[in-house]
Amino acid sequence: MDIKQIFERYLENFFGLLIALNILHQILASTNIMAGFPEWEFYFDIFYPMSMVIFLIEIALRTYIDRRLGFLGWVDITILVNYFLLGGVYDLRAFRLFRVFEIYKHTRILFPSNTLLRTIYLQRFALLGSQIMVLSVLMVFSILIYFIEAEVQPEAFGSIPDAMWWGIATLTTVGYGDIYPATLTGKILASLTMFLGIGMFALPAAILASAYYEEIQKKNFLVSIETITEIPLFAKLPIAALSKINQKLDPVIMAAKKAVFNKGDKADSMYIIEFGHVEVVLDKPVRLGPGDYFGEMGLLGNTTRNATIRTLDEVKLLELTKEDLEELLEEHEVLFREIEDKISGINGK
Numbered sequence: 001m002d003i004k005q006i007f008e009r010y011l012e013n014f015f016g017l018l019i020a021l022n023i024l025h026q027i028l029a030s031t032n033i034m035a036g037f038p039e040w041e042f043y044f045d046i047f048y049p050m051s052m053v054i055f056l057i058e059i060a061l062r063t064y065i066d067r068r069l070g071f072l073g074w075v076d077i078t079i080l081v082n083y084f085l086l087g088g089v090y091d092l093r094a095f096r097l098f099r100v101f102e103i104y105k106h107t108r109i110l111f112p113s114n115t116l117l118r119t120i121y122l123q124r125f126a127l128l129g130s131q132i133m134v135l136s137v138l139m140v141f142s143i144l145i146y147f148i149e150a151e152v153q154p155e156a157f158g159s160i161p162d163a164m165w166w167g168i169a170t171l172t173t174v175g176y177g178d179i180y181p182a183t184l185t186g187k188i189l190a191s192l193t194m195f196l197g198i199g200m201f202a203l204p205a206a207i208l209a210s211a212y213y214e215e216i217q218k219k220n221f222l223v224s225i226e227t228i229t230e231i232p233l234f235a236k237l238p239i240a241a242l243s244k245i246n247q248k249l250d251p252v253i254m255a256a257k258k259a260v261f262n263k264g265d266k267a268d269s270m271y272i273i274e275f276g277h278v279e280v281v282l283d284k285p286v287r288l289g290p291g292d293y294f295g296e297m298g299l300l301g302n303t304t305r306n307a308t309i310r311t312l313d314e315v316k317l318l319e320l321t322k323e324d325l326e327e328l329l330e331e332h333e334v335l336f337r338e339i340e341d342k343i344s345g346i347n348g349k
Helices: 003-029 038-066 070-084 093-103 111-122 124-149 160-171 184-218 225-229 239-248 296-301 322-331 333-348
Strands: 250-254 259-261 269-275 278-281 286-288 308-311 315-321
Touching: 003 038, 003 093, 038 070, 038 093, 070 093, 093 111, 111 124, 111 184, 124 160, 124 184, 160 184, 225 239, 239 315, 239 322, 269 296, 269 322, 296 322, 315 322
Parallel strands: none
Antiparallel strands: 250 315, 259 308, 269 315, 278 286, 278 308
16 A cells, blocks of 8 residues: 555545644634633643644645645645744634545535535636626726716715725625715616616526536436436346346445555445546556446455556446345346456456
8 A cells, every 4th residue: 555545545534634623723712712721721722833743744745645736735835834934923724624625525515515616616707707797887887876976975985996885885785874875866876786786696696506506416416217227237137127226326426536446455346437537557557437337356256456446537436335236146147247248358358
């Protein structure tokens, strides 16, 4: 087991938990709560510097393994520089929250949140376009209210930037009430601005909602009969068998560059790729894609895994346990022949 496998299997979860504890520590440190626990104050005070030393080791390991920094890497470096070189001018540990999302992004708990972040990234141009429209409307209405109200209320609308503050509060329908038009024309314009604001801010919400729904549907943890019929392994089975298989397949979402299993691991499941790609780590790596399956050789031969399988991008796998596979093989001989033909083809190469 190399250092990358050790890091992903044992250390990454530890670092994720430590980051979460540090964020909690930062929140508590901003209060006087420890004044009531003087016996714990020493441990509370040394937790921060000890954590930063551990984070330094973590980031060094990440950089060595990934051979790059990336956006989160630069955030981590900024936090370390702030603490070790600038004396911790500000406590920036809370910004490592994004690293927690990255560590646990393949879990079902954080899956919806990370899907939302991915949706925002994919729709970034559409969202940017809608925000440019909002800014354009803000500019136009701010200039109009400036023309109308500048002479009546010079202290509130004496300049276009002052009028833009009113425009932001009105377009977002917040309406703080600190600045408002006094003239009839200004009030009519303000009413139109409010109505327009509701529609303008509904646009990016609609873009996100529709795109998020598509992403969730794409990665839905439910497996449909239609999905199963498109998998070549099950193509020759009757409809009744597909319904049973539907109950046994367990969907698994995995992020890119993760090990599905490692060489020498116990073989307890086989996997079918619904979307995404994986790589069989051999002298000449083999790439597998949607509809392909792997892991069956260890199950049928009662042996350990003979190769490491790693994801190349985000994948959705359908997991079938050893017990369920054996049950299906007993009931449907055609399934056994399909797998046997594949193994014979591999061995014959």
